[in-house]
Amino acid sequence: MTSKIIGVGNYIPSETIDNLFFDKHIFFNEEGLVLKENNASITDKLKKITGIEERRYASSDQVTSDLGLIAAQSAIENAGIDPETLDYIIFAHNFGDVRLGTVQSDTVPSLAARVKHLLKIKNNFCVAYDVLFGCPGWIEGVIQANAFIRSGIAKRCLVIGAETLSRVVDIHDRDSMIYADGSGAVILEASDDNSGIKSHLSASYTLKEKDFLYFGKSYNTDTCRDTKYIKMDGRKIYEFALINVPDAMKQCLDKSGYTIDQLDKIIIHQANEKMDEAIVSRFYQLYGTTPPENIMPMVISKLGNSSVATIPSLLTMILNDELELHKIKKNDVVLFASVGAGMNINAIVYKF
Structure with missing residues (x-):
């Protein structure tokens, strides 16, 4: 037995931020000195190294769990399942819910618990928890879900990966131009056929x-x-x-x-x-x-x-x-x- 993907979903925020957005930023180096390069040169170098021309930011009223919920709903719809049949909801993120204009991370209750609540799942034995594992967190969540399924503990799991990195960047650090917001999710189910992990x-x-x-x-x-x-x-x-x-x-x-x-x-x-x-x-x-x-x-x-x-x-x-x-x-x-x-x-x- 293994597990296979039966549904996928994502949410790409609508606010497009191109490299010109950073034109008026004042960038410093690690020693606190203003960078000598002009911002046009800095963004051009960023594009050449990372390939980034644009990135997406969440709207002012959204937090990470909101983005995760949208991706989860899309994956559930794509799979055509009843969310009450989920055994686990695993939410991979790194910084919790950070509201625009604040600097405090909110992770209590877990983001997975928030998504389960907003999905109106009544099943108390649908276990909801978060994974903090850096950028590989979503893959790690899938690996954990697969372990639950292979062991017989679970038959169906929802694994979400969502982040609003725009809320935790230093606007005076040129590396801030790399980061973006978004979410994705999959439904994994027990499988005895030749597909899956x-x-x-x-x-x-x-x-x-x-x-x-x-x-x-x-x-x-x-x-x-x-x-x-x-x-x-x-x-x-x-x-x-x-x-x-x-x-x-x-x-x-x-x-x-x-x-x-x-x-x-x-x-x-x-x-x-x-x-x-x-x-x-x-x-x-x-x-x-x-x-x-x-x-x-x-x-x-x-x-x-x-x-x-x-x-x-x-x-x-x-x-x-x-x-x-x-x-x-x-x-x-x-x-x-x-x-x-x-x-x-x-x-x-x-x-x-």
Whole structure:
């Protein structure tokens, strides 16, 4: 027995933020000094490195659980199921509900409990909980749901990934331009046929890598020193990812029993276009070959990095035929992979 996806859904916020939005921002470096480059040069460099031209922000009245609810409702409708039949609701995020204009994260009750409440599920034995695992949180939620299903504890699970990173960025840090908001969700169900999850792998690198992504003070030293924002050491993350993610992907694929030439798609966390391309290239190098054309769909140029939401949102777009060059059909083998704060890495091989 394994688990398979029977429904998908996403929510892409309607507020489009292009790179011109940051034209009047004052960016500082880590020492609190104003960057000498003009903002046009900064945004141009961002586009060349990450591929990001636009990103989406949640509307002023929305929080992360609102975005997750919309994706969940869409997945439930797509699956054609009664939400009362769900055994688990697993909500992957990192910062909880942060209302616009505030700096406080709200995670009590859990975001999963809030979604269950708003779905009006009466079944008390539908267990709702959150997963905090960095950007790989949604994949980790799917891995946990699969474990529940394989063990016989559950037959059907809802796994949500949602984030409003626009609420936790330092506007004086140029890295703030990378982050975005969004959500995605899937319904997983027990399966005895040949489709579903074939293998998975997870790892946490914490000995030296724990603080590659962290919460830190604003680069503008005149602002409130007690307020923390999402921060990262981009160079260290890039080097870490290129060394460790391809190997994890290879281990997962090898464990599945499929070969590299049987792989139809790679859906990777949309963190940085050049980094993702380099990861996939190195992954194929481990097999002595090169990536085929259109193996890896990318939407980061228009949607930015929405953390846990990138993979389920992208999967929904593909299955809904919203990406012209990318299709997933029955019997296709897909490799999912992610890397993020922790530093955590995970991967899944899935047959549709």
